Amino acid sequence: MSRSLPQxxxxxxxxxxxxxxxxxxxxxxxxxxxxxxxxxxxxxGGYNPSLELAFRIARYFKTDINMIFSIEEEQR
Incomplete structure (x- = not known):
């Protein structure tokens, strides 16, 4: 039995x-x-930054990465 993960x-x-x-x-x-x-x-939204770049962006703004980037489930 395989469960598919949400997008x-x-x-x-x-x-x-x-x-x-x-x-x-x-x-x-x-x-x-x-x-x-x-x-x-x-x-x-046409490009997802690498993890390194996402951290650079967060560091530039002196904030936590989660304040700028978050993950949502796509509607199917």
Whole structure:
């Protein structure tokens, strides 16, 4: 008997954190060592950052990684 695991989706609040700090995508990208396109893709949900990058982002904002990134079950 095999149970299928639910599909998980990583959601993020990167745009919210960036807006609160009033920094541009370009500024954030430079600070965390990626391109602006990467920041755009993360904010838009089209790219999930590596664990290392997610921690870099959290460290930049001086917050816990779970405050920016969370996991939700996808609706089927």
């Amino acid at each position: 998980l989706k990583i959601v993020n609040r990167l745009h919210v954190f960036r807006a609160e700090q009033r920094i541009t995508q370009e500024q954030l990208a430079k600070e965390i060592g990626v391109t602006r396109a990467t920041v755009v893709a993360i904010e838009g």
